[in-house]
Amino acid sequence: MKIIPAQEFEMKRESDYGTPEQNAAVKEIIQAVRREGDAALLRYTEQHDKIKLIAGSLRVQESELQAAYDQVEPSFVNAIRAAAERIRSYHQRQKRNSWMDLQPDGSILGQIIRPLQRVGVYVPGGKAAYPSSVLMNVIPAQVAGVPEIVMVTPPATGGTEGINPYILVAAAEAGVTEMYRVGGAQAIAALAYGTDSIAPVDKICGPGNIYVALAKREVYGAVNIDSIAGPSEIVVLADDTAEPSYVAADLLSQAEHDEMASAVLVTPSRQLAEAVAVEVERQLELLPRRDIARASIDxxxxxxxxASLDEAISIVNRLAPEHLEIMTQDPMEIMGSIENAGAIFLGPYSSEPVGDYFAGPNHIIPTNGTARFSSPVDLDDFIKKSSMIYYSKEALLRDGETIMELARREGFEGHARAIAIRLEQEQASQTGGNDHEL
Known part of the structure; x- marks a missing residue:
């Protein structure tokens, strides 16, 4: 691991918007799915996933779910259930209620909060299967009250035998009842526009490869999306009280995700930096995914x-990391100075995997510095809000002239007349006339 003076450091991040060829391929796939529906899904599944499906076979059957339970260990089922309980409990505290405020003049102002009706969750295959991400996407949507939650995943996440059984069990435990064996840009297109087998959704959530990310960006507007996620990243802010082996292990916990994942220690202690660098090298040799982690670290x-802890804090705020661990003598005191971070882990025992799997907060967190203006996935991602206005006669008579003044200054006489006709009607009713002089 490189040791770099603060003045020479520049965070290297991959803001991957795809090559022209990748973008063109994604647009072609989306248009084909819109034109051909299931036929395009079957064709692209055979082309990209090397699996030939027949018409009507996209949906996962109940018998497959039962078989998945037979393939996983009881300890995994117990772990998923325990994690789901913690995640559900945390997100239930985020519930919001509709509200109305009765004004003295009889007007009522308010906000109506409703869940989205149908949400699509993408679960990737690729380098690893992520049952925990199934929970993190599905449970907040459930708690928000979304009645229809759909999962799509490539047909061979478990190798040639089909969908990874751990993904299926996690989905079943989370309460997903509608699952489809389709992945890639074609799955995103199906969720956005619908096919004979898959009805369109209101929002698409979940990570994926570059083609999935580009497809989500392409369909945004026809459907909502959670975000365009970049590679995973962790920053550890530490002083000389930190245990080097803990810091190294936590850096590697993110480095093993992906060759483009970033893992950075920021510290005023040169001695700690050197000790962590040694530990990283030692622990790398013990990792099954050492080649991926090595590429990430390098x-x-x-x-x-x-030069100081204050400078370290300033760098962290500039980086706005996805995951931030604070391993200092008084992490609670430091937390008050952190302005930009997706998730903050305090103290030596709050290792990042605690949040990834079990603590309860969502592990789908803004990347690529977007924690400056974005938040982790929560219930707000699965609700919509409507403002509500009931204006009384008294309020309109009082405010009508002001409203017309604003409308006319913007050049909208029709807006002004919509108010004027009501004011004149009221004046006429009071004087016994019925002329409308606009």
Whole structure:
């Protein structure tokens, strides 16, 4: 791991918007799915996933779910259930209620909160299967009251035998009842526009490869999306009280995700930086995914040495990391100075995997510095809000002239007349006339 003085450090991030060829391929797939529906899904599944499906076979059957339970260990089922309970409990505290406020003049102003009706969750295959991400997408939607939650996943996440059984069990435990064996840009197109087998959704959530990310960006507007997620990242803010082996292990916990994942230590202690660098090398040799973690550390890892803890905090706020661990003598005091971070882990025992799997907060967190203006997935991602206005006669008579003044200054006489006709009607009723002089 490189040790870099603060003044020489620049965070290397991949803001991947795809090559022209990738973008063109995604647009072609989306248009084909819109034209041909299931036929395009079957064709692209055979072309990209090397699996030939027949018409009517896209939906996962109940018998497959039962078979999945037979393939996984009881300890996994118990772990998924325990994690689901913690995640559900945390997100239930985020519930919001509709409200109305009765004004003295008889007007009522308010906000109506409703869940989305249908949400699509994308679960990737690729380098690893992520049952925990199934929980993190599905449970907040459920708690928000979304009645229809659909899962799509590539047909061979479990190898040639089909969908990974751990994904199926996690989905079943989370309460998903509608699952389809389709992945890639074609799955995103199906969720956005619908086919004979898959009805369209209101929002698409979940990570995927570059083709999935580009497809989500392409269909946005026809349907809502959660975000365009970048590679995983962690920053550890530490002083000389931190345990080097803990810091190294947590950096590697993110580095093993992906060759483009970033893992950065920011510290005023040169001694800690050197000790962590040694630990990273030692622990790398013990990882089954050492080749991926090595590529990540070599390209996107660093130990940044600052002149002071204040400078270290300033760098963290500039980076706005997805995951931030604070391992200092008084992490609670430091937390008050953190302005930009997706998730904050405090103290030596709050290792990032605690949040990934079990603590309860969502692990779908803004990447690529977007924690400056974005938040982790929560219930707000699965609700919609309508403002409500009931204006009384007294209020309109009082405010009508002001409303017309504003409308006319913007050049909208029709807006002004919509108010004027009501005011004149009221005046006429009071004087016994019925002329409308606009």
């Amino acid at each position: 390209s996107y890892g660093a130990a940044v040495v600052t």
